[in-house]
Amino acid sequence: MKEKENRMKIKKKHEGKITMIIMVFFMTMIISLVNTLRNYGLEPDFAAKWLQSWGFAFIVALPVVMIVMPNTKKLVSKFVEKQ
Numbered sequence: 326m327k328e329k330e331n332r333m334k335i336k337k338k339h340e341g342k343i344t345m346i347i348m349v350f351f352m353t354m355i356i357s358l359v360n361t362l363r364n365y366g367l368e369p370d371f372a373a374k375w376l377q378s379w380g381f382a383f384i385v386a387l388p389v390v391m392i393v394m395p396n397t398k399k400l401v402s403k404f405v406e407k408q
Contacts, residue, residue, distance in 0.1 A: 345390050353382040 357379040
């Protein structure tokens, strides 16, 4: 049973990338939802407009976060107290 549980887990080295992907997924979903509602209201084709906006936002945001995050971590680490 233990072997089956281990197969379903991702390796620790992938934790940061998986976290970024999930964060980008939800952030772009929520932001595009709010912006689409603000710009168009609940029109009959709202879902199509929102999904198109969300897809575009995700495609743009994911590589941006993957490029920016490592540099952000380095910058923040300069200001964080060492234990």
